[in-house]
Amino acid sequence: MNILRILSILTGLALAADHVRANERPDWKSVARNHEFSASLLLGPSVGTGFSLLGTVAKTLGDGFIPDVEETPSIELQLGPVFGTGLVQFTIALRWDFHKDATWSFYGLGGLGGALGPAFTLYPRTGLGAFYWLLQNVALRGEFSHEMLGVGATITF
Secondary structure, three states, rough: OOOHHHHHHHHHHHHHHHHHHOOOOOOOOOOOOOOEEEEEEEEEEEEOOEEEEEEEEEEOOOOOOOOOOOOEEEEEEEEEEOOOOOOOEEEEEEEEEEOOOEEEEEEEEEEEEEEEEEOEEEEEEEEEEEEEEEEOEEEEEEEOOOOOOEEEEEEEE
C-alpha cells in the first residue's frame, strides 16, 4: 500500500513538472534584452603576473542575425590598469550575447587587445563569458579570455 502512495505522489509531481515546463518559454528564444548600452567592471588575474581592473562599455549593434535565437551583437571597449606590471590593458572587440533564459546569457568575443606601458603590445583578443541576471538590468559577469580571467558586475541602460 505504501508503494502505491509513493508511486502516485511521484506521478503527480512528474505531471506538475510537465505542466510547468509546457508553460515556460523555450530556451534561447525567450528573453529579449532590449538595451542600447552596457557598462561592466571586471577584475582578476591578467597578462603576465598582474591583476587587472577593467572598465568596459558596450554598444548594442541591433537585434542579432539568427532568426530563431535571441542574441545580441555589441561592440565593446575595455580599459584598465594591470596592477603589479605598470601596464594598461585595452580591448576593442565584438561581443555576441546569446540569451538562454531570464537568468543566463552566454557570450563569445573577438577583436584586438593590447597593453600600453614600457612597450606597446597588440594581439588578437578572444574569450568566452557568461552573465547571471539578478535583475532585468543588473548581472554578475564572468569571463575567460586570452589574457584575463575576470569576474564582475554589469548594468544595462
